[in-house]
Amino acid sequence: MEIIVGKLSGFCPGVKNTIKKAEIALKEKKEVYCLGEIIHNGQVIKSLENKGMITVNNIEDIPNGENVIFRAHGEPEISYEKAEKKNLKIIDLTCGNVKIIHDKVKEKKENYFIIILGNKKHPEVIGTKGFSGKNSYVIESEDDILDAYIECEKSNLRQVYIVSQTTFGDKEFEELALEIEKNFVEFNIIKDKTLCNATEKRQKEVEEISKIVNSMVVIGGKHSANSKELAKISEKNCGQVYFVETAEELKNADFSGIEKVGVMAGASTPQKDIDDVINLLKEK
Numbered sequence: 001m002e003i004i005v006g007k008l009s010g011f012c013p014g015v016k017n018t019i020k021k022a023e024i025a026l027k028e029k030k031e032v033y034c035l036g037e038i039i040h041n042g043q044v045i046k047s048l049e050n051k052g053m054i055t056v057n058n059i060e061d062i063p064n065g066e067n068v069i070f071r072a073h074g075e076p077e078i079s080y081e082k083a084e085k086k087n088l089k090i091i092d093l094t095c096g097n098v099k100i101i102h103d104k105v106k107e108k109k110e111n112y113f114i115i116i117l118g119n120k121k122h123p124e125v126i127g128t129k130g131f132s133g134k135n136s137y138v139i140e141s142e143d144d145i146l147d148a149y150i151e152c153e154k155s156n157l158r159q160v161y162i163v164s165q166t167t168f169g170d171k172e173f174e175e176l177a178l179e180i181e182k183n184f185v186e187f188n189i190i191k192d193k194t195l196c197n198a199t200e201k202r203q204k205e206v207e208e209i210s211k212i213v214n215s216m217v218v219i220g221g222k223h224s225a226n227s228k229e230l231a232k233i234s235e236k237n238c239g240q241v242y243f244v245e246t247a248e249e250l251k252n253a254d255f256s257g258i259e260k261v262g263v264m265a266g267a268s269t270p271q272k273d274i275d276d277v278i279n280l281l282k283e284k
């Protein structure tokens with residue numbers, strides 16, 4: 001069985017930077033809190049927690065004056081305000097690509113109704129929404145367009161600025177933005193496909209690989225938006241797709257009769273998990 005491994009598998013620049021800086025902070029400071037899961041990978045979280053990182057879900061749970069990591073997904077503006085009130089020392093690891101989106105929506109929110117294409121519950125989207133002000137709406141699917149339109153009408157703004165979650169699918173952006181344009185005919189619309197370059201390239205590579213293999217293995221956290229997107233793209237092109245977090249989940253998978261298998265990993269998947277899957281596939 002031939003194994004084709006995506007060259008862009010594994011940690012993206014944003015995640016690499018986050019882990020490196022978190023490790024430095026843990027060496028220098030006694031106690032470091034992280035607001036939410038630092039990345040969507042259980043093993044990485046555990047290893048940093050063993051070095052002293054404390055993960056909390058609410059900023060209120062952090063004692064005043066302590067150090068807090070704002071992770072690569074970014075935080076809404078309110079978290080910065082709360083941190084200041086609590087005198088927290090922020091270690092801001094918001095990915096540069098996400099920061100650019102925050103700056104763009106901050107600049108546009110006075111004159112534009114802001115639409116964010118993405119998952120309403122994803123921390124990155126919650127962060128971007130938090131910088132977009134009250135005249136903004138998150139659209140996950142076509143079903144949300146009418147409600148977004150009603151909110152936009154109420155705002156009295158005549159211009160719409162569309163951005164997206166960095167890990168949103170390229171085609172999904174085009175299709176959804178087109179539907180929005182059809183429904184917001186009387187508005188002046190600016191479309192800004194704020195997809196992350198690393199994500200875009202990875203999605204293109206998985207598209208190419210999944211077209212030429214009989215089976216595809218996507219490795220990534222179950223909550224990882226970019227990994228889920230990789231599995232979705234693979235499913236369109238390939239009849240057999242395994243979406244796993246570790247090699248353990250592949251132990252009983254049947255690859256008999258498979259000539260070519262593709263492997264692609266999401267942005268928060270450590271190299272060890274990728275190597276484990278490749279070794280298991282070699283054994284099979």
Ligand code: SF4
Pocket residue numbers: 012013014015072073095096097098166167196197198199226267
């Ligand atoms: S996927 Fe892109 S935007 Fe997200 S953390 Fe990685 S480099 Fe940054």
